[in-house]
Amino acid sequence: MTIKTYREAIRDALAQEMARDESVVLIGEDLRGGHGGNAPEEAKVEAFGGVLGVTKGLWTQFGSARVIDTPITESAIIGMAAGAAVTGLRPVAELMFMDFFGVSHDALYNQAAKFRYMFGGKAKAPLVVRGMIGAGFSAAAQHSQSPYNIFATTPGLKVVVPSSPYDAKGLLIQSIRDDDPVVFCEHKMLYDMKGEVPDESYTLPLGQANYTREGEDVTIIALSAMVHKANQVADKLLKEGISVEVVDPRTVSPLDEEGILESVASTGRVVIVDESAARFGFAHDVAALIASQAFHFLKAPVALITPPHTPVPFSPALEKLWIPDVDRIEAAVRQLMEA
Amino acid sequence: MELNTQQLLKAYRKMREIREFEERLHTENTSGDIPGFIHLYTGEEAIAVGVCENLQQTDYIGSTHRGHGHCIAKGCDIHAMMAEIFGKDAGLCRGKGGSMHIADLSKGMLGANAIVGGAPPLVIGAALTAKTRNNGGVAVSFTGDGGSNQGLVFEAINMAVVLQLPAIFVFENNGYGEATGHNYAVGGRDIAGRAAGFGLPAVTVDGTDFFAVYEATAEAVKRAREGGGPSVIEAKAFRWHGHFEGDPGLYRGEGEIERLRADHDPLKIFASKTAGTLTREALEAIDAEVKAQVDDAVIKARAAGYPVAESLLTDVYVSY
Numbered sequence: 001m002t003i004k005t006y007r008e009a010i011r012d013a014l015a016q017e018m019a020r021d022e023s024v025v026l027i028g029e030d031l032r033g034g035h036g037g038n039a040p041e042e043a044k045v046e047a048f049g050g051v052l053g054v055t056k057g058l059w060t061q062f063g064s065a066r067v068i069d070t071p072i073t074e075s076a077i078i079g080m081a082a083g084a085a086v087t088g089l090r091p092v093a094e095l096m097f098m099d100f101f102g103v104s105h106d107a108l109y110n111q112a113a114k115f116r117y118m119f120g121g122k123a124k125a126p127l128v129v130r131g132m133i134g135a136g137f138s139a140a141a142q143h144s145q146s147p148y149n150i151f152a153t154t155p156g157l158k159v160v161v162p163s164s165p166y167d168a169k170g171l172l173i174q175s176i177r178d179d180d181p182v183v184f185c186e187h188k189m190l191y192d193m194k195g196e197v198p199d200e201s202y203t204l205p206l207g208q209a210n211y212t213r214e215g216e217d218v219t220i221i222a223l224s225a226m227v228h229k230a231n232q233v234a235d236k237l238l239k240e241g242i243s244v245e246v247v248d249p250r251t252v253s254p255l256d257e258e259g260i261l262e263s264v265a266s267t268g269r270v271v272i273v274d275e276s277a278a279r280f281g282f283a284h285d286v287a288a289l290i291a292s293q294a295f296h297f298l299k300a301p302v303a304l305i306t307p308p309h310t311p312v313p314f315s316p317a318l319e320k321l322w323i324p325d326v327d328r329i330e331a332a333v334r335q336l337m338e339a
Numbered sequence: 340m341e342l343n344t345q346q347l348l349k350a351y352r353k354m355r356e357i358r359e360f361e362e363r364l365h366t367e368n369t370s371g372d373i374p375g376f377i378h379l380y381t382g383e384e385a386i387a388v389g390v391c392e393n394l395q396q397t398d399y400i401g402s403t404h405r406g407h408g409h410c411i412a413k414g415c416d417i418h419a420m421m422a423e424i425f426g427k428d429a430g431l432c433r434g435k436g437g438s439m440h441i442a443d444l445s446k447g448m449l450g451a452n453a454i455v456g457g458a459p460p461l462v463i464g465a466a467l468t469a470k471t472r473n474n475g476g477v478a479v480s481f482t483g484d485g486g487s488n489q490g491l492v493f494e495a496i497n498m499a500v501v502l503q504l505p506a507i508f509v510f511e512n513n514g515y516g517e518a519t520g521h522n523y524a525v526g527g528r529d530i531a532g533r534a535a536g537f538g539l540p541a542v543t544v545d546g547t548d549f550f551a552v553y554e555a556t557a558e559a560v561k562r563a564r565e566g567g568g569p570s571v572i573e574a575k576a577f578r579w580h581g582h583f584e585g586d587p588g589l590y591r592g593e594g595e596i597e598r599l600r601a602d603h604d605p606l607k608i609f610a611s612k613t614a615g616t617l618t619r620e621a622l623e624a625i626d627a628e629v630k631a632q633v634d635d636a637v638i639k640a641r642a643a644g645y646p647v648a649e650s651l652l653t654d655v656y657v658s659y
Contacts, residue, residue: 025471065471071501076460076494083464083478086449087399089471091464106491110454111461119442119450120433121654155655179657207659254659 004197006190007054009165010130013172014055014092016201018062021090024176025066027081028094028130032059035069051096052132052191074104078129082112082181085127090176095131098185099145112181113156124179128172133161134187134225134275135323141311144319146224149276149285151183152253158182158206159252163227165195167250170204178206187224206251209259215243218333219263221286222248222273226324230273233329242337252282260286261294268299269336273324278309300339303332342553347613350392350549352625354384354606357408359626359633360417361580364407364424367637368584374426375437380408382547382579385605386511387412389552389574390479393560399447399465399478401458403511404439405578406451409481414446421636427643434646435654455516456489458482459508463495466504466569477505477563479556485516487530496537496571505563507556508534508571511546513578518590531573539569546574547605550612577603 004012018024032055033048049056059067070077074095081093095101101108108129115123135144152159158180162168168186175182212227213234220230227248234244247263249256264270270290274283283304290302305324313319342350361381368377380387383405391400391412402409410420415431423430424438431441442450449465452458462480469476482492487510499506510530514521527533535541540562544551552574559570577599581588588596610622 023471025467027467068467068502071494071497073494073498075491076463076498079460079491079495080464080467080498083401083449083461084467084471085464086444086461087465087468087478089464089468091467106454106457107460111452111457115442115450116657117654118432118436118440119444120431120435122432123442123444124657158656254656 001196002199003194004165006165006168006186006193007052009169009197010054010172010186011057012197013169013176015058015061017173017176018058018066020201023088024090024092025068025084026055026058026092026094027068027070027077029070029072029077029096031055031067031094032069050094052188054191055094074100075107078104078107079111081127081129082107082125085112085125085181086115086123090126092128092130092176095129097143098131098133098147099142101131101147101150108151108157108181108183109154113154117156125181126179127181128175128184129182130184130186132188133185134189135312135319136189136225138314138316138319140314144312146185146275148183148185148252149281152282156181157253159185160206160250161185161224161252162250163190163224163248165193165197167204167210169197170202171206171250173201174203174206177203182206185224189225204250207254207256209247209249209256211245211263212248213244213246215245215267217243217267218269218271218336219245219247219267220271220273220329220333221260222246223252223282224275226273226275229324229326229329232326233333236330237333242333244333257289257293260289264290264294265297268297270298271303271305271329271332271336273305273329275307275324278306281306300336303336305329305332344616346392347617348621348625350388351606351609351617351622352629353388353392353412354549354609355625355629356417356632357384357387357411358606359629360407360411363633363637365580365584372641373424375439377424377438377584378405378582379580379584380405382599382603382605383511383513383576384408385549385609386509386546386552386574386576389549390509390556392553393556394447394477394479396447397474398476399449399462401449401462401465401478401480402451403458403481403483403486404451404453404455405483406439406441410441410443410448410451413448415441415443415448417632418636418639421640422643425640425643426645427640428646428650429640429643433650456482456486456492459492459495463499463504463506466499466506467502469505470502475564477507477560479507479509481509481511483516484510484512484514484521484525484530487525487533488516493534493537496534496539496569499569500538503566503568506569507559507563508569510571510573512573512575515578515582515590517582518586520590531571534571539571541571541573543573543575546576547603547608549605549609
């Protein structure tokens with residue numbers, strides 16, 4: 001095991017899959033960065049390596065035919081990736097900030113997600129769309145959203161939301177090898193997070209939850225950056241004798257319903273922590289699952305912790321209030337224990 | 340370039356297949372047995388066939404919601420197409436696609452596409468595959484004059500220029516985007532001229548003339564296969580039927596359709612241009628064969644079974 005950041009784990013996955021399979025190509029804005037421009041060629045090599053440096057080094061390793069810098073044109077990027085996927089490549093398209101999906105959504109929502117069904121099972125679109133989600137950077141309303149709930153409403157799309165470097169690498173390799181279109185959501189606040197990551201290639205199945213803490217009293221269901229806050233609460237309360245189980249579904253679609261319901265059945269108390277929208281979000285979908293399948297196990301109403309139903313504010317003072325925090329999670333757990 | 344007799348007969352047969360298929364659908368649709376929307380291609384046969392006769396089975400095309408003609412020209416099975424349009428399990432997409440989504444990837448047909456301007460972004464992906472694999476393949480998108488006003492179409496063209504992709508963007512200017520005339524809706528009116536601004540060869544041809552379309556496409560295909568990058572072809576033609584079946588066509592001029600049928604029939608134009616080479620008997624023999632083929636397709640499609648309930652839940656994901 002080596003200690004790597006979430007960013008390095010993702011780069012590892014991309015490099016290893018590109019080396020393994022020639023049909024894997026990367027498509028996006030400034031994946032290298034430095035094409036065109038007036039600086040001498042040697043100075044601007046991999047000027048960016050992706051806007052947050054995730055793809056740095058890949059252009060040097062694989063060249064322009066496989067690390068494809070595009071104009072700033074998300075619609076054409078995702079459309080091209082969809083067309084390339086259905087004709088035999090395995091493109092990994094980068095949407096930079098997931099917030100930008102709006103202008104390019106047709107290619108996912110109406111095209112790639114539907115090819116297989118609409119064409120009677122005779123097509124597949126093995127495409128991965130990578131992008132950043134998450135608040136916490138004061139990046140304001142158009143660069144801080146977590147719209148994985150929107151992708152998950154489209155049948156045919158798989159939606160992956162890794163919370164750790166280990167998960168990021170294994171889930172990304174699986175996503176690239178998967179024959180379905182996958183939206184891979186990387187939390188921007190996790191890029192520098194470190195963890196143990198094997199150097200060799202490995203996969204983690206999509207649709208399988210991970211119990212990051214095991215416990216008996218309360219289940220917290222959380223995704224991505226929220227998992228760490230939930231773990232923090234679990235660790236703290238354990239000292240007081242409150243035993244909290246933390247379930248990280250890791251993929252929003254397909255959802256490990258069984259894995260979630262099993263934990264709910266054993267604890268009977270549930271807190272769901274979610275950074276997607278406060279209405280029609282992941283939390284509400286899981287709450288509905290529990291209400292319809294596990295109501296008889298519940299000892300108290302399900303607690304939902306989400307941001308308010310507002311755009312993400314810019315000011316750090318407001319943004320801090322907007323993001324579900326440890327105190328709110330802890331308070332919810334305590335309240336359930338008293339109920 | 341000279342086409343031999345066999346090639347000419349094949350081109351005529353394809354155009355006749357499209358004509359017969361579409362006119363037969365026009366009739367069959369009145370029975371109420373065809374679900375959903377039908378958009379007919381009659382009057383534009385020379386474009387689909389003029390383009391696709393330059394392509395190999397391994398080349399790709401992306402189509403429009405008016406896609407039957409493109410499917411036939413690219414070699415899709417007429418029986419399976421008809422069954423698909425009737426919503427039957429024997430259909431090309433097992434009854435899950437219908438008229439607006441007919442696809443056959445084994446024939447390089449990436450699908451009719453119910454999103455206006457949907458094909459160009461997908462087709463640059465198919466062109467990227469061809470370029471990445473260096474297999475000499477090309478990919479062609481069909482888009483209407485209506486689609487030419489979608490911004491994404493021009494994002495795709497720009498991308499094709501930047502990456503020098505073997506892509507050809509065919510604009511079928513049939514004069515109407517739904518019920519709105521292109522004279523009103525296309526700013527500047529000149530689609531090829533607009534596209535040329537992106538820095539690629541763009542020509543306008545008579546889309547009722549098979550030979551004009553064929554030659555322009557041949558040049559674009561040659562350029563693309565040789566690594567010379569993308570091209571645009573605007574083909575001007577006419578749509579003989581409504582936007583969809585059932586459209587009363589209140590936006591049409593008086594006698595407009597009758598004049599089109601008399602003066603701008605791509606099949607008649609083809610027959611007259613090939614009169615020295617192809618005999619009337621030969622063409623009439625094709626007409627009769629195609630009619631029998633389409634009759635048979637309708638009979639079989641009507642008799643075919645609907646998909647079973649279990650298939651409702653299949654083909655969402657490749658794997659769970």
